[in-house]
Amino acid sequence: MRDLPPPPAPIALLAELTYRCPLACPYCSNPLELSARDAELDTATWARVFGEAAELGVLQLHLSGGEPASRRDLVELVAAARQADLYVNLITSGIGLTETRLDALEAAGLDHVQLSLQGVRAGIADRIGGYRGGFDRKLAVARAITDRGFPLTLNAVMHRQNLDDLAETISFAADLGARRIEVACVQFYGWAQRNRAALLPTRAQVEAAKRTVAEAVRTYRGRMAIDFVPPDYYADYPKACMGGWGSTGLNVAPEGTVLPCHAAATIPELSFQRVTEVPLAEIWAKGPAFQKFRGHDWMPDPCLSCARRDIDHGGCRCQAMALAGDPHATDPVCRHAPHRALVDSLLANLPADDVLPKFVYRR
Amino acid sequence: MTPARADAVFADPLIRMPRGVRLHQDRVRGLPALLGPERALMLDEIGLAILSELGEGVRLSVLIDRLAARYDAPRDEIAGDVRAFLDVMQVQRLVDYADA
Numbered sequence: 470m471r472d473l474p475p476p477p478a479p480i481a482l483l484a485e486l487t488y489r490c491p492l493a494c495p496y497c498s499n500p501l502e503l504s505a506r507d508a509e510l511d512t513a514t515w516a517r518v519f520g521e522a523a524e525l526g527v528l529q530l531h532l533s534g535g536e537p538a539s540r541r542d543l544v545e546l547v548a549a550a551r552q553a554d555l556y557v558n559l560i561t562s563g564i565g566l567t568e569t570r571l572d573a574l575e576a577a578g579l580d581h582v583q584l585s586l587q588g589v590r591a592g593i594a595d596r597i598g599g600y601r602g603g604f605d606r607k608l609a610v611a612r613a614i615t616d617r618g619f620p621l622t623l624n625a626v627m628h629r630q631n632l633d634d635l636a637e638t639i640s641f642a643a644d645l646g647a648r649r650i651e652v653a654c655v656q657f658y659g660w661a662q663r664n665r666a667a668l669l670p671t672r673a674q675v676e677a678a679k680r681t682v683a684e685a686v687r688t689y690r691g692r693m694a695i696d697f698v699p700p701d702y703y704a705d706y707p708k709a710c711m712g713g714w715g716s717t718g719l720n721v722a723p724e725g726t727v728l729p730c731h732a733a734a735t736i737p738e739l740s741f742q743r744v745t746e747v748p749l750a751e752i753w754a755k756g757p758a759f760q761k762f763r764g765h766d767w768m769p770d771p772c773l774s775c776a777r778r779d780i781d782h783g784g785c786r787c788q789a790m791a792l793a794g795d796p797h798a799t800d801p802v803c804r805h806a807p808h809r810a811l812v813d814s815l816l817a818n819l820p821a822d823d824v825l826p827k828f829v830y831r832r
Numbered sequence: 833m834t835p836a837r838a839d840a841v842f843a844d845p846l847i848r849m850p851r852g853v854r855l856h857q858d859r860v861r862g863l864p865a866l867l868g869p870e871r872a873l874m875l876d877e878i879g880l881a882i883l884s885e886l887g888e889g890v891r892l893s894v895l896i897d898r899l900a901a902r903y904d905a906p907r908d909e910i911a912g913d914v915r916a917f918l919d920v921m922q923v924q925r926l927v928d929y930a931d932a
């Protein structure tokens with residue numbers, strides 16, 4: 470095999486600080502087998518990783534999990550990341566963020582908060598999150614965040630059981646003073662794959678959601694930015710997952726494993742390196758998991774000869790794994806894919822409203 | 833300062849970068865960048881010139897005067913480009929407009 474040219478520098482690092490989380494969302498993208506707390510990287514190691522990431526060209530750091538506020542050293546980690554001159558975004562459910570902690574995060578230089586929303590009313594939100602009282606606490610935290618002047622993005626995770634509340638969800642975000650809302654339909658990895666039948670929206674719901682979003686974009690123009698990620702099962706072409714494998718971002722899991730995307734561990738043939746053993750720059754440039762699906766050499770037909778191959782990069786490798794059982798396959802969502810029938814048959818066999826399966830919670 | 837409402841159109845808005853949006857010198861790529869929520873934009877010379885004039889907030893008319901002087905260019909020519917650039921940024925909430 471010939472040597473590939475060195476990859477361009479990554480822009481974003483997603484740091485999964487911990488898998489611990491007080492919520493139990495049935496669509497959580499964390500692995501089904503969660504590593505234990507004592508395997509988590511310590512403060513100094515994370516700080517070193519942030520420095521290595523900045524040296525490598527990373528501009529944006531997303532602190533995620535699990536629930537990052539479950540880490541006692543969250544404030545120190547934010548300070549270390551700002552020290553490394555990174556833009557620091559906290560991705561949180563809000564649970565565990567007290568007023569005192571928010572003050573400390575503000576003093577440490579936290580740039581932006583992205584708050585997840587499980588539902589727009591306590592009943593549904595607490596049922597999805599599997600945590601009674603979670604909605605009321607989240608609301609209080611949201612107000613404390615905007616009171617301090619932090620820019621807030623609301624991340625509304627949408628699926629069959631809450632997509633009908635979309636218009637209400639968007640106005641809820643605007644009333645809270647969110648600067649952005651991300652309307653993200655559940656993607657089927659991790660726990661979401663296990664709960665797919667209960668979560669996959671109907672075509673009618675998706676069409677209605679598109680109209681709602683288009684209208685809201687007009688209504689809130691200039692006041693709140695709206696990003697919409699529709700469920701790709703209903704699309705003709707797959708999403709350009711991660712902007713192309715190993716081309717713009719990387720993930721570090723709680724125990725230090727470096728992944729090209731958060732679901733990459735579902736691909737059995739990949740082997741991953743750890744920040745405790747190999748420098749981040751070397752993993753990015755030469756890591757076997759990163760090299761595996763870079764560029765075109767790995768592509769099968771129809772992708773290899775397709776005009777869209779530099780637009781969607783053949784779609785998502787983890788989705789090919791999840792649906793076709795083969796990470797080298799064309800993303801089954803693509804209408805040219807040999808496995809598209811798998812997706813069509815899932816869509817044709819959605820359960821009726823009154824027989825939706827019960828959630829398997831992430832516990 | 834409250835951000836502009838969606839339906840408000842200001843002839844001569846006061847422009848500023850909201851909290852959470854900042855300029856950054858990208859040492860690795862050797863380029864100026866604008867960092868904001870979920871955004872990292874590499875800036876060309878014009879974009880950088882406009883955004884570095886914003887400071888704590890500046891009137892559009894004043895901004896255009898300054899850029900016209902700095903680039904020794906006709907004011908009308910500059911005005912259209914600047915407004916077009918800022919309108920795109922404002923929709924993304926990377927800059928805010930206010931009246932007062």
Ligand code: SF4
Nearest residue numbers: 490492493494497535
């Ligand atoms: S998706 Fe839910 S359970 Fe998973 S980390 Fe986020 S808040 Fe916790």
Ligand code: SF4
Nearest residue numbers: 772775777778783803
């Ligand atoms: S054939 Fe491959 S490259 Fe072409 S649109 Fe489908 S997934 Fe994308």
